Amino acid sequence: MYEYTVGLEIHVKLNSKTKLFCKCKNDQEFDNISSNENICPVCTGQPGALPVLSQEPFEKAVMLGLALNCKIANESYFDRKSYFYPDLPLGYQITQLNAPTNEEGYVNFFTENYNQENSVRIERAHIESDAGKTIHEGGKAMLDFNRAGTPLVEIVTYPDFESDDQVVDFLKELQRLVRFNNIGFADMEKGQLRVDVNISTRKKGDDQLGTKVELKNMNSFGAIKRAINNEFERQKQILESGEEIQQQTRGWDDDLGESYLMRSKEDALDYRYFPEPDMPPVYITENEIGKIKQTLVEPTFSKIKRYTKDYGFNKEYVNALIQNTDINFYFEDIVNNGIQPKLAAKWIVTELLGFMSNDIQYLTDFKFGKKQFFDFLELIQNGQLMDSHGKQVLKEMVNTGKNPTQIIEEKGLKPMNLDDIEGFVDEVLAENPQAVEDIKNGEQKAIGFLVGQVMKKSQGKAEPKQVNKLIQDKTSK
Numbered sequence: 463m464y465e466y467t468v469g470l471e472i473h474v475k476l477n478s479k480t481k482l483f484c485k486c487k488n489d490q491e492f493d494n495i496s497s498n499e500n501i502c503p504v505c506t507g508q509p510g511a512l513p514v515l516s517q518e519p520f521e522k523a524v525m526l527g528l529a530l531n532c533k534i535a536n537e538s539y540f541d542r543k544s545y546f547y548p549d550l551p552l553g554y555q556i557t558q559l560n561a562p563t564n565e566e567g568y569v570n571f572f573t574e575n576y577n578q579e580n581s582v583r584i585e586r587a588h589i590e591s592d593a594g595k596t597i598h599e600g601g602k603a604m605l606d607f608n609r610a611g612t613p614l615v616e617i618v619t620y621p622d623f624e625s626d627d628q629v630v631d632f633l634k635e636l637q638r639l640v641r642f643n644n645i646g647f648a649d650m651e652k653g654q655l656r657v658d659v660n661i662s663t664r665k666k667g668d669d670q671l672g673t674k675v676e677l678k679n680m681n682s683f684g685a686i687k688r689a690i691n692n693e694f695e696r697q698k699q700i701l702e703s704g705e706e707i708q709q710q711t712r713g714w715d716d717d718l719g720e721s722y723l724m725r726s727k728e729d730a731l732d733y734r735y736f737p738e739p740d741m742p743p744v745y746i747t748e749n750e751i752g753k754i755k756q757t758l759v760e761p762t763f764s765k766i767k768r769y770t771k772d773y774g775f776n777k778e779y780v781n782a783l784i785q786n787t788d789i790n791f792y793f794e795d796i797v798n799n800g801i802q803p804k805l806a807a808k809w810i811v812t813e814l815l816g817f818m819s820n821d822i823q824y825l826t827d828f829k830f831g832k833k834q835f836f837d838f839l840e841l842i843q844n845g846q847l848m849d850s851h852g853k854q855v856l857k858e859m860v861n862t863g864k865n866p867t868q869i870i871e872e873k874g875l876k877p878m879n880l881d882d883i884e885g886f887v888d889e890v891l892a893e894n895p896q897a898v899e900d901i902k903n904g905e906q907k908a909i910g911f912l913v914g915q916v917m918k919k920s921q922g923k924a925e926p927k928q929v930n931k932l933i934q935d936k937t938s939k
Contacts, residue, residue: 483513505611519613527564557590829863
């Protein structure tokens with residue numbers, strides 16, 4: 463009877479070297495640095511200190527806008543958003559309201575285990591500076607301004623989402639866009655990707671959206687799903703009782719599994735926006751935009767489509783190959799250099815990642831390099847290493863870092879040459895005329911029997927794929 467629609471407001475912290483309007487270090491590992499270590503007169507709002515836009519965070523913001531398929535404004539402006547919190551040293555936030563750098567984009571993404579394509583419209587992706595942090599401890603409120611002035615992009619979507627699955631799958635695609643292009647780290651638990659959910663409920667079939675309620679304080683995809691479903695049930699109960707939903711901002715307590723009122727529409731802050739007097743307009747040429755665009759990597763939406771439709775990968779392979787940038791770029795580089803996609807995926811996903819543990823957390827922690835792993839796969843692809851011996855060789859590579867060719871020689875794993883294999887095949891075919899006749903009559907199971915006989919004669923040294931092909935060629939004549 464009822465349905466809901468969702469729009470999102472997402473803050474993405476950029477991983478530039480410096481803050482947005484000063485040269486202070488933009489260190490995002492706040493737990494590992496001292497309080498108020500990366501501060502200066504600009505980001506702490508000292509009298510007479512003026513902001514100057516840093517180039518790198520601005521270019522990363524433009525890069526994110528391009529990744530979101532936004533229109534990039536050649537001329538954009540900053541505004542003041544005035545409000546008072548103790549951890550906002552300037553007494554206002556420098557942001558973009560009337561003329562943002564990035565507007566009107568879209569993001570394509572998959573749902574339903576990569577079977578359903580979706581698209582969500584982006585209203586804007588504006589640049590702004592972050593506030594500091596208030597720490598409540600021992601009955602005291604302490605201020606840490608390390609985060610003050612760090613660069614953010616706030617992404618505002620249209621209310622295009624109709625399910626919690628769509629919201630989460632979109633956010634996962636967004637997270638990959640940010641990480642794969644080295645725009646930010648996008649770790650929700652560390653506050654590097656902060657998501658506010660605007661949800662409204664209406665009767666099915668109604669054209670007009672219901673009253674919007676904003677949900678805050680969610681730091682995981684699971685919490686977002688739980689909060690959406692909880693709020694939908696709350697709004698349904700209100701409507702079913704004949705009452706009206708009030709426009710509110712609500713916080714989410716994931717431990718209790720419920721939301722709580724933070725402020726109502728009547729309590730909403732008056733931010734008194736006006737053009738930032740200390741910041742001139744920002745200009746960027748089409749040529750500069752084009753150079754930034756050239757640095758973008760292929761969206762994972764396109765990669766997923768290629769992996770599923772062109773390569774025929776199942777969802778387990780796809781999930782493993784897009785889980786982080788290192789694994790994905792490793793796979794892509796190997797395939798781009800001539801290794802068959804299914805072969806590369808099989809050995810990366812089922813074997814290489816299987817070795818990764820506490821001792822080996824990253825691909826670069828292996829004792830062998832990517833070139834040695836490529837050589838290993840090439841040997842299998844060219845029939846110079848039997849697939850059945852591959853695990854033995856790879857394990858030795860993991861333990862010692864030796865080259866695969868050296869291991870093959872040391873362990874006597876070099877496969878038989880084709881002439882010797884053909885000799886065994888001819889012997890087996892002559893000894894099993896009935897099986898040959900069965901194959902000619904369409905009994906394909908007989909091929910497996912003959913392959914087994916050849917493997918016995920060769921003491922397991924023949925390559926099964928080559929044996930299979932020779933048997934099929936010789937019995938088809």
